[in-house]
Amino acid sequence: MDTVAAVDGRWVEVGDGVLARRYAELDLTVGLVLGAERALVVDTRGDARQGAELARAVRAVTPLPLTVAITHAHFDHCFGTAAFLPCPVYAHPDCRSAIVATAGAQRAHWAAHYRAHGDDGTADAITGTEPPRPDRAGPARLDLGGRTAELIHPGRGHTDHDLVVHVDDVVFAGDLVEQGAPPSVGPDSVPAEWPATLDALLALAPRLVVPGHGDPVDAAFVAEQRDRLARP
Numbered sequence: 159m160d161t162v163a164a165v166d167g168r169w170v171e172v173g174d175g176v177l178a179r180r181y182a183e184l185d186l187t188v189g190l191v192l193g194a195e196r197a198l199v200v201d202t203r204g205d206a207r208q209g210a211e212l213a214r215a216v217r218a219v220t221p222l223p224l225t226v227a228i229t230h231a232h233f234d235h236c237f238g239t240a241a242f243l244p245c246p247v248y249a250h251p252d253c254r255s256a257i258v259a260t261a262g263a264q265r266a267h268w269a270a271h272y273r274a275h276g277d278d279g280t281a282d283a284i285t286g287t288e289p290p291r292p293d294r295a296g297p298a299r300l301d302l303g304g305r306t307a308e309l310i311h312p313g314r315g316h317t318d319h320d321l322v323v324h325v326d327d328v329v330f331a332g333d334l335v336e337q338g339a340p341p342s343v344g345p346d347s348v349p350a351e352w353p354a355t356l357d358a359l360l361a362l363a364p365r366l367v368v369p370g371h372g373d374p375v376d377a378a379f380v381a382e383q384r385d386r387l388a389r390p
């Protein structure tokens with residue numbers, strides 16, 4: 159089981175030189191944007207071992223220098239960053255603080271979770287992971303060579319520091335959008351502001367939105383999720 163968790167990814171092309179990578183593990187989706195001079199990795203998976211798998215998969219696609227963008231501080235999106243270093247790692251400043259403040263508790267919680275589900279390999283990997291701190295602050299505009307990736311904080315929702323990545327007509331939304339499961343409202347979510355945040359995301363007029371979990375969706379799907387979140 160632990161081997162499967164580390165290697166089950168597959169690339170899905172969502173635009174010209176814009177890739178999503180899907181995992182059965184947590185139904186996670188991460189991203190890769192290829193410029194002429196640099197490539198941008200969106201989220202890094204949930205532990206050092208999973209991050210190493212993603213880094214190898216990225217290197218099978220491109221030899222370009224890498225930049226990393228982290229959508230939010232939950233372990234499954236940012237604990238794998240070490241495999242990409244040294245490189246610039248962008249996140250909302252409050253994401254950096256949240257990683258610093260919560261890494262220990264997330265590590266303990268998820269190691270216990272995987273242990274309880276018989277996946278000692280992943281439990282051990284998380285226990286051994288100290289997530290690197292992002293060293294660059296978003297929002298930002300990143301020139302990847304011939305194309306620009308915009309790191310945007312459309313507002314608070316899944317967390318108080320959600321950062322989305324806008325490239326051409328694609329938006330990597332992190333967990334502001336989920337497909338295959340309802341959006342995850344946790345103790346660090348800001349549900350009252352989430353609908354307005356999705357309105358700001360939809361104002362980017364995306365053709366495709368890549369959720370943090372599940373398959374890419376269209377704007378109508380996001381609008382529906384927005385309406386559901388707005389319902390009292």
Ligand SMILES: [Zn+2]
Binds near residue numbers: 230232316333342
């Ligand atoms: Zn999350």
